[in-house]
Amino acid sequence: MRKGTEPSPLETLKKAATKVAMVECCALEGVPCCLMWHGRSPSVTVAYCFHDGVAYEPRERWGVSHLLEHCMLKGTQNLPSLHAVSRRVESAGGNVSAFSTRDMTVFWVKVPAGHEDLALEVLTEVVARPLLDEAAVKAEKAIIGQERLREASNLGRHASTSLEGMLLEPSPLSRHPVGSEESLAALDSDALRAHLEGAYGRRNMVVAAAGGLSSKFRGKLRCALAALRRASPAARPAFEVSSPLAGCREALRGLVQGPRPRSSQAYLSLGWRFPVKDRGELMTWRVVNSLLGVGYTSLLNQALRERENLAYLCTTTFNEYQGTGVLKVNTAVPGPALGKAVDLVGRVVQGLREGCIDEAAFGEAAIRHYAALVYRLEDSLDAAKLLGASLAREGRPFSAGGYLEELSGAAPRRACELAARHLVAAARKAFLIADPQEALKVFPGAKVP
Template identity: 30%
Template sequence: MDYAVEILPPGLRVIHVPMKGTRSVTIAVFVGVGSRHESDGNAGISHLTEHMLFKGTSTRPQRGAISAAIDGIGGIQNASTDKETTVYWVKVSADQVALGMDVLADMIRRSLIRSRDVRVETNVILEELSMAADDPQDWVHVLADEVMWPDQPLGREIAGTRESVGATRRRDVMTHLANYYGSNNTVVSIAGGISRRAALNLTTQVFDGWQPVEAPVPVPAATAVHSGDRFRGAEKPTEQINLCLVYPGMARRHPDRWALDLLLTILGGGGSSRLFQSLRERAGLVYETHAYSVHYTDAGSVVLFFGTDPSKLDRALDGMVREVQRVRRSGVSSEELDRAKRYYAGRMWLGMEDSSSVASWFGGQESLHHEVVSPAQAIEAVKMVSQADVKRIARLYLDPSLARIAAVGPGAEPRLLERIA
């Protein structure tokens, strides 16, 4: 899959990925700021700012005008805030790219940020926080981050806290925009049925004159290792208890990343995975179980998840631990590894059929690392992983002495740590 990166003055990076035969175009604007750039006092400001950019601009001041512009051409528009980036995107038909690009640039460069809108939106986000806390499956993953990175930005809920969000004012949003929203801290990723020349011309037109910023650097991640930080739980009167077994992982560009991804595919990557077959198909202890990795620029985590009836909690956790012990002791078979490699490649190419997935893959990497591993390169790296690599990674990263637990529901108690020793 071909792509090209251009740097427009003064520092705006544009990555273009042509997709022949595709009649859609996705434009994704990645700003290099997320919740890990925040302090305790302004936690959630990145997420609130993302919301505020939909509330009206100097050229589209009416409420709903931003959405109406994209709805009116049958397009799709959204945004999201992560730990390290904030992204705004539109997906439109190829003949409407100019309008899609104009709307995104308008939001990012000319949003009004009215005080009354800030007051309304802080209340919206407070409801969003309440909704997340009421969803045990959502909340256990928040706690999984917290137990891995306690008392630091990577371990916080992206949307912030009720206290920090409630205290936010217009001046705080304006300061955040001034600090981080600038040409040199932004990547425009364009994928789909548009030529490179057209993509660059449109980007140049709408972002001409946008100035650079001196974006503050986030605090490096520090993984907690002492025993007091190994459990986070919330007792809630739910029908199930949701539990995450959490281990320190690796940064996104770590050379062992590909072996870890394959290991977790074998452990919990679908209906044929070991955890699914063991905990659900044979023992009937769970409905859902899976495994995944989280990768940041300088840190990461490994998460094994299940949800079960509280009466089955100990048996389910014991079963998960046995599968971890087994893979650490005996590794994986050649058949399992080959299947995991085919799974990875198949899912990759299925995703690359959609312009929004392509824009995300290329733009996200360019934003964080100033370089891209293409889908073909990723698949080649996966092909090189051996059984010995997977066993080594299992022994190194699934070390029981480093394991933590996050749990939400009846029975979410620190005594669960005794079962993973």
């Protein structure tokens, strides 16, 4: 418990964040940029963030963003292989990589402070001059097949990703970012070049850079951006997606038994989809997410782990996509205890819906959420990802002070009102990976994909 004479943790975090780093927002060559100077950081990260992903892909090009992300790193005119691209950065002690989400593709380079020119050089090569030859495309399709298998073997992650797709249907956003075997088979180097020309340029991106940036970085970045194509702002397609789980509320994938049967564990994801009307609701949902499943003091971890010893961990995830919110509960429990776990989750959510929130616990959840964001500013890569996502998705740079002011408006009463309106049993969906005999006792109507 905090003593009355101690400063508020939120204010302490805000002060530390503003002291450790200076954030500047500007437009360079028409590109929104967010730059964070952290004088004591030993590294610099530059991230080029593009509005891309399944949210923007036409029906016939499902998976093109993720495949293109792989192939752009496969080689460029001056760095003709993945090894050459990587060695150019890694030989200086840095890292280069990329990732795709449902609505954003990001290329980033992290290097020791003082080597920002190298980061900009490699990003320019990858974005402006990728080879995209047919052999590389074919090779990366095989790699993506292995990536798909790796995800499927992570049962908790697979359940969570599958549930999010169910919650977002029938929007194109609901499609898995990796695509399907059939959709990838239809994509060739010409399709990738067409997508590159249309989406990967100055009018469809933001830039985030963080760490030990030099006083000349702004000018260097301007020159680097001038070398990129203009492209066009991405537009979201309007078609509806139909999948084997369309309209399904509960889905089940049976556990695959090996030579030695695995223990009967159930991987469970429960979730809700709802509108997020304004920034106040957005902040409130973020605190609710922390209250329910972030940290061992969260309500679900108290219920499932500390009191009942059912789960090693129970986590929650909240994502927001242009006014659509998705809240997921993820856990793994012994198969025979699946029904009890679902009941416990239901009781915790019901308590929230009925207004049974301890104000101190809600305040501590807000502190946990804010602290996690501020701590990301310590590392240049985490900071660049945070700044880029905020600028790309919310149209505003992350500000420790401004964010805290908004977060202060989140209150228990509003959280309960939102929960009562949206976290209802009729709107809940579930995806589980478990022994079918045990799972169907709890979810008798579950559909097997």
